[in-house]
Amino acid sequence: MSKLRVAVLGAQGRIGSEAVRAVEAAEDMELVAGLGRGDKLETLVEAGAQVVVELTNPGAVMGNLDFCVRHGIHAVVGTTGWTDERLAQLRTSLAASPGAGVLIAPNFSIGAVLTMQFAQQAARFFESVEVVELHHPKKADAPSGTAARTAQLIAKAREEAGCAPQPDATSTALEGARGADVDGVPVHSVRLRGLLAHQEVLFGGEGETLTIRHDSLHHSSFMPGILLGVRRVVTTPGLTVGLENFLDLG
Numbered sequence: 001m002s003k004l005r006v007a008v009l010g011a012q013g014r015i016g017s018e019a020v021r022a023v024e025a026a027e028d029m030e031l032v033a034g035l036g037r038g039d040k041l042e043t044l045v046e047a048g049a050q051v052v053v054e055l056t057n058p059g060a061v062m063g064n065l066d067f068c069v070r071h072g073i074h075a076v077v078g079t080t081g082w083t084d085e086r087l088a089q090l091r092t093s094l095a096a097s098p099g100a101g102v103l104i105a106p107n108f109s110i111g112a113v114l115t116m117q118f119a120q121q122a123a124r125f126f127e128s129v130e131v132v133e134l135h136h137p138k139k140a141d142a143p144s145g146t147a148a149r150t151a152q153l154i155a156k157a158r159e160e161a162g163c164a165p166q167p168d169a170t171s172t173a174l175e176g177a178r179g180a181d182v183d184g185v186p187v188h189s190v191r192l193r194g195l196l197a198h199q200e201v202l203f204g205g206e207g208e209t210l211t212i213r214h215d216s217l218h219h220s221s222f223m224p225g226i227l228l229g230v231r232r233v234v235t236t237p238g239l240t241v242g243l244e245n246f247l248d249l250g
């Protein structure tokens with residue numbers, strides 16, 4: 001069987017360099033290009049890349065994906081910074097290139113994906129919920145893509161269940177003290193030397209609390225998800241948001 005021809009964008013970055021090693025070690029894949037800032041995207045076409053793993057930054061990702069989709073190259077995207085407007089723009093370019101598939105995964109680690117699933121399940125049973133994400137201090141964006149997605153999923157589940165707004169008597173606060181408001185869910189961001197990527201979802205009800213915590217201790221936690229995404233995106237045209245769609249969770 002022929003190997004999947006894979007390229008990595010952001011190949012010298014923290015997660016990109018780990019992804020390069022993971023693709024090189026995968027028996028069913030061949031790394032055909034590893035590009036960094038300033039490298040020409042045409043290299044992807046010249047190298048015959050079938051799938052691009054996009055791990056750059058929010059300022060670069062849209063241009064990179066536009067190029068890939070226009071050239072019929074599938075993409076597995078870990079880069080953060082997604083908004084409804086950006087997703088709509090991507091759907092428009094995919095509509096003009098119907099064979100291409102794009103997976104956007106706010107988090108590639110199985111534990112983080114399950115955290116989001118469990119949080120969605122728990123959401124309707126508790127009056128209060130807040131998200132705390134904790135990351136290394138070199139992270140550019142806040143809140144993390146994972147925390148934003150978690151809060152959105154919780155908010156949707158609460159809305160579908162007809163939950164009342166959360167109780168909160170705060171009448172005066174320093175700016176930022178109550179976190180960022182993501183669809184009505186407070187999200188707090190910590191940046192601390194020594195950490196990698198961590199998240200707690202705190203639920204509160206009458207006389208009880210539930211905390212769901214996930215810790216990524218090494219970038220290797222993201223690699224099985226990236227490789228799964230590469231294998232599945234080639235047969236999944238259009239836009240898929242969330243690795244859970246490829247995990248057969250039932």
Ligand SMILES: NC(=O)C1=CN([C@@H]2O[C@H](COP(=O)(O)OP(=O)(O)OC[C@H]3O[C@@H](n4cnc5c(N)ncnc54)[C@H](OP(=O)(O)O)[C@@H]3O)[C@@H](O)[C@H]2O)C=CC1
Binds near residue numbers: 056
């Ligand atoms: N979904 C997930 O599971 C995960 C997602 N991420 C996300 O991945 C992204 C990258 O994170 P991280 O590796 O920590 O960041 P880094 O800054 O370490 O890596 C990003 C790399 O991309 C390069 N780059 C910048 N612009 C371009 C471009 N136009 N084309 C090609 N390469 C470019 C950067 O080069 P230079 O240094 O010169 O700017 C850098 O080497 C972030 O958005 C992060 O949130 C991270 C971990 C897991």
Ligand SMILES: O=C(O)C1=N[C@H](C(=O)O)C[C@H](O)C1
Binds near residue numbers: 108140147197
């Ligand atoms: O920048 C990171 O490191 C990470 N980014 C992603 C995010 O913003 O959610 C995924 C993970 O948290 C690591």
